[in-house]
Amino acid sequence: MTKIVYKIVPHDGGWAYRQGDVYSETFPTHSDALQAARIVAAEQQVGGEPEEISWQDDKGVWHSEHSDGGDRPEAEVVDGDGDAAVAR
Template sequence: MTKVHYEVLEHDGGWAYKAEGVFSEPFPTKEAALAAAELAAGEQRVSGTSQDIEFEDASGRWHREFEPGTDRPETDVTVK
């Protein structure tokens, strides 16, 4: 199972969370950034609708796959 780690840290004159190398918008307080990170992490775990998806890979080939809505990652949040 995939795991997504959210890290709350000082960033851009305030606080933000970072996941998969991408920063959120800045928040004025550590508490606000932590609340936003916990919300985002929780939303990642919510099951969705099963559906067929199509995507193009780096070599230009198209693929079609079935994506079960129950295939959700584990998440966690830490404060740095």
């Protein structure tokens, strides 16, 4: 199972959650960013309808695959560098 980790980090004079190298919008407080990350993490785990997915990789090759709608990743929110888990 895939695991997605959202980290709460300082960003652009405020706070954001980050997944990999991608930042959310900037929130004025740590608490606001944490709440938003918890909402996003919960939504990541909601299943959907079966569908076909097409995507292009970094070499420009297109791929197609089937998603059964129930193969959702585990999502976790951590504060800072990943030391302490905040929510799942």
